[in-house]
Amino acid sequence: MAEHLDDHDLTILHPPFGLVLRVGDLTLRPLADADLAEYAALIRRPIFEDPDSPAVFPWYRADPETRVRNALAFQWRLRSEIEPDGWTLPFGVSAHGRLIGCQDMSASRFGERRVVSSGSWLTLDAHGKGYGKLMRQAMLVLAFDHLGALRAESLAAVGNGRSVAVSRGCGYVDNGTKVSTLPGPVHEEQRFLVTPESFRRPEVPLRIEGVTAELRAMLGAP
Template sequence: MTEPPDLASIHPPSGLVLRAGDLTLRPLADADLPEYAALIRRPIFEDEQSPQVFPWYRTEPDVRVREALRFQWHLRSELSPEQWTIAFGIWAHGRLIGSQDVSAHRFAERRTVSSGSWLTLDAHGNGYGTLMRQAMLVLALDHLGARRAESSAVLGNAASFAVSRACGYVENGTQVSTLRGSVEEEQRFLLTPATFRRPEVPVEVDGLTEELRAMLGATATASPPA
């Protein structure tokens, strides 16, 4: 009997791995989902009544888990050059501590990515929020050829603002939240290759195959820096 193929050979995003300092970023696999489910039951926010709390986190834990798993499977099925989101799990010293996503719409034409992220409360204060965003930006700018990176956070979210500014984002107007269940006012941020503040540690990118580039609409890019 022949061995079944490695999942990355038939679903290229599964083989993507970023490494930066203590952190490893890779798309969540089904085998990770029990650990992920346990993670999102844990505290993320100091004040769970704050307007900064994600709408999906306000639900009962069982509902939160069920919807989070459905969302992960949805992202895989909807990935195409027209629109995609890669949701990275974040591991520090082998322990899952949060999530960093990167998304694009018509990336081949727009060369623009957006992102969102969170860490469990006990992982705050280690610089991980900045480093995981920088690692994602190295992938987007240097390896996929993005020319713009956009982000936003609810007004008053000082921790998120600090991460954006540490990475080199600049303020870019405000908006009403696009998240379902939220009408909070958000600060928009914009980063370009010229403003990007790179991490102090190297970022390794493995598994970015030509097949994956094609799936993301990123086939015609400059070579990554030496």
């Protein structure tokens, strides 16, 4: 019978599992199978103050059980698709040991383009505490300082004041608009970009662990 794999073994087999970002009260790390029960419970909870807002994610519009089933499949698929030509790192965000949201970072042909994009959400009861800005800042430090990104991009539905405030608080500038291509109601989106020079860094201590040569090779980091 095969021996049981511990967490250290899994970080060797799948280097993203070794990533840990700690900033202020928050800890960010890629979701592992042991986290998925808590993750499933989390995405059954309210995220949006106005469920009819254009800012509501298409996946969130499904009924809770369908939402959970699709979200778990999404997490497993992201792991299998990581390669230098394209990847997404889905970080679970915890405050004081409790999962409160997610922060994703994605790239296409990162080694050549050196550009990342991001998406994030918090449960409704975690809004208004500065967590959205802190988790984005942690992701940007990883991207710029540890992976060599030269540019980070984001977008928000026009009128989504919270998301816009997070982007501006991190130093993003406007980068034009586009009409959303996502399923659901058609709406206009504001695009943003930030560079290492314009990035506004967190004012609280930040520690990043797990950026190994194996991880960098997996992501195509220069």
